[in-house]
Amino acid sequence: MYRHFFKRLIDSILAICGLIVFCIPMVIIAICIKLDSKGPVLFKQVRLGKGMKPITVFKFRTMCNHAYEMGGIATSASDSRITKVGAFLRRTSLDELPQMFNILNGTMAIIGPRPILDWEWEEYSDNKRFARRYDALPGMFCTVDVWNRAALREDQFEMDATYVDKLSLGLDVKTFFGVIAPVVTGAHVYRDER
Numbered sequence: 001m002y003r004h005f006f007k008r009l010i011d012s013i014l015a016i017c018g019l020i021v022f023c024i025p026m027v028i029i030a031i032c033i034k035l036d037s038k039g040p041v042l043f044k045q046v047r048l049g050k051g052m053k054p055i056t057v058f059k060f061r062t063m064c065n066h067a068y069e070m071g072g073i074a075t076s077a078s079d080s081r082i083t084k085v086g087a088f089l090r091r092t093s094l095d096e097l098p099q100m101f102n103i104l105n106g107t108m109a110i111i112g113p114r115p116i117l118d119w120e121w122e123e124y125s126d127n128k129r130f131a132r133r134y135d136a137l138p139g140m141f142c143t144v145d146v147w148n149r150a151a152l153r154e155d156q157f158e159m160d161a162t163y164v165d166k167l168s169l170g171l172d173v174k175t176f177f178g179v180i181a182p183v184v185t186g187a188h189v190y191r192d193e194r
């Protein structure tokens with residue numbers, strides 16, 4: 001019952017509460033982004049969701065405008081495309097707050113495998129074990145975040161598959177509270193910090 005009904009219900013309630021609590025901080029973040037650099041406040045990107053269906057993921061923009069087209073994803077804190085405000089948002093995971101809208105529209109959950117780009121999956125497309133990660137909604141946070149937010153893909157995908165196998169209220173609660181310390185300390189955001 002939890003996997004098929006209560007998880008979605010709890011996620012929706014928490015997302016609504018989160019938007020109420022963070023509405024003013026989100027407005028302040030939006031203003032800071034606009035003052036810091038040119039470009040839109042939100043960064044929208046198509047990633048793979050449940051069943052490998054493409055979904056549009058929302059985040060606060062943390063890099064200069066059109067940064068992804070200039071060089072792909074940022075894997076280092078020294079990446080010159082990351083804005084001053086963006087560096088802070090990444091360290092604190094505040095850039096993820098707009099994904100509460102993804103939770104409300106049913107394309108994401110609070111806890112679940114992180115949504116990735118299609119090219120990040122190409123190398124593993126024949127791996128049936130790792131494909132288990134697509135049997136659940138992607139999440140704002142996942143079990144690998146508790147251990148290492150910049151984990152290698154193989155480690156991330158294995159933990160994602162294990163999460164889906166063991167998905168439960170207890171695991172989600174444990175992961176939710178387990179993510180707090182890494183987020184507060186800003187640990188393991190980039191792979192060169194491992």
